[in-house]
Amino acid sequence: MLRKVVLIVTIAYFIWITSFLVFGTDDTDTKQSLSLEEIAITKFDDEFDNEFKEFNNNSRSKLIIHDEKVNLKYCGKKTCNFMFPYFIPEQETRANLHLRSLTFLAESLNRIMVLPNVGNSRMDCCMKFSFEFYYDLEKMKKMFPKVKFMTQQTFKEWTEELLIKPDALHTWFIEDGRNDSYSIRDHNQMAVEPGVRYEKNLLSKLCVNQFDLKISDYKEFHTGIGHVNDFEYKMFNFFTENLKDIKSPVILIRNRSRRQMFPLIEEPIPFASHILNQANEIRNKLQPYYCIHWRMEQGIPQKMPNCASELIKMINDLKTTEGINNIYLATDYPISGGNAASNTFYGVGKYHKLAIQMLNSTFDINTWISLNALKEFRNNEYYDSEFKNSGIHGILDKLICIQSDYFISGSRDCCRLLSTYTKLIGEARKNLIDSGDTRIRNTITRWKRPSK
Known part of the structure; x- marks a missing residue:
């Protein structure tokens, strides 16, 4: 009997010792053990983070x-500020x-003005x-001595050379009241508000994605x-503020505003020398010559x-009174065989062809x-697209008409009367x-409006 009691006590003691060795003393010690481990991991993370931050800061x-x-x-x-x-x-x-x-805005904001690319009579990136294909940049700098300029290509190179992508604010100028697809955004008074964020496909369509920017x-x-x-x-003051x-x-x-938004500067941006030289050569x-502008x-x-018919009658009469025989025609009719020399002239038809x-x-x-x-x-394939629509030749026409001895333009029903170009x-x-050029015989004369 005694042996059984001793055996039972021995087994119980063995079980108790085993449980102690395996499971530990109590829950408090277990928690303290895990807490020390967490502290060690946190310390490691902190040291790693500090080293990483130090590395990042140096980098x-x-x-x-x-x-x-x-x-x-x-x-x-050391810092650049642009308005593009x-x-x-x-x-x-x-x-x-x-x-x-x-x-005016670039000067008031003290920002370098980036000049967009040109082509087909447009300014667009x-x-x-x-x-400089259209304009004389050096003369423009003299025209605006307080403004710094940069071409689009040079600006693009700047964005590409930077290692930290430059931040950009995108602004959209909207002319209210035009009854177009943007009319839903109309405001009664001038206003500024948060704009819609552009998706990648729109930025691509607008060609803004060619610049390495973070908008x-x-x-x-x-x-x-x-x-x-x-x-x-x-x-102007509203924008500046x-x-x-x-x-x-x-x-x-x-x-997107066709409305004159800032103070008017009368003097045009000077044209490139290769256009001016060509205009002078033709003049x-x-x-002496007539220049007819028929839009x-x-x-x-x-x-x-x-x-x-009315134009022909007028020229025949002028030949008698003015003694001028040579005629130069500037027109949006597609004389080169391509599209009309205006991006908004779509309906070229048989009547236009007959008139020419x-x-x-x-x-x-x-x-x-x-x-x-x-x-x-024109003999360089790189410029083919420029001569299939409106383009540099429209500038040339304008300069030739300005220098003509006698300038003629169309009457009502025959052309676009309210033309900024004319x-x-x-x-x-x-x-x-007014400056005393006696070779210029008139400012503008319009031929007679047809009766029917």
Whole structure:
């Protein structure tokens, strides 16, 4: 019996000792053990994080030093601040006006103004050719001595050389009250509000994705529908107040407003020397000469032949009174065989064709095509797209008309009367007359409106 008791006690003691060795003494010791492990892991993480942060800080410092050198290279300072109007509305004559008025904003914000590419009479970062294909950048710098300029290509190179992607604010200028697809966004008064974030496909369509930027914010600026006295100056002040404290190195501007938003600068941006030289060569070859500007867009198609008849009568009369025989024709009709020389002239038809045939069968008509103008570009495949639509030849036509001895344009029903292009030619000719150029015989004369 005693042996059984001893055996039972021995077994119980063995079980108790085993449980102690295996499971420990109590829950408190177990928790303390795990807590020490957590502390050790946390300490390791902290040390790793500190080393990682130190590594990152050193690395970022090197990136900043590199980018400061890039900024010094492109901007002359360790920081760069740009204003890039990457889309300008309307064709060259009006786009020229919009861009030069934007220099007011660039100056007030103390930002370098990036000049968009050009092509087909447009200013747009999607275009193929550098700003200097149309304009003289050095003369533009003298025209705006307080503003620094940079071409789109140079700006693009800046974004690519930076190691830290530059932050950008995207702004969208919206003209309210146009009754177009944007009318849902109309405001009664000038306003600024958060803009819609652009998806990758839209940025690609607008060609903004070619620049290595991080667009962090979007804002919309609205002109408002109502009439405001001194609108341009008030709008200019409104933009300045809302953009002057922006810290982003880049302000992108998508301008959808055809309305004059900033103070008007009368003097156009000077054209490139290769265009001016070609215009002077043609002027010297033809003078004395008439320049006819016939913008058929918005004319009544069925009246085009009668319009041509009235023009022919007028030239025959002028030959007697003015003694001028040479004729130069500037027109949006597709004389090169491609598309019309206007991106908004779609309805070229049989009546337009008949009117041009009537002119050609009556007179020896000179054009940029017949005179083989701009041949160094026309014979280069790289520039083919420029001559299949409106483009550099439209600028050439304008300069030739300004310098003509006698300038003729169309009447109501025959053409687009409210043309900034035609108005600019007339104003430039008036300035020449006022300055004492006796070769210029008139500002503008319109042929008779057809009776039927």
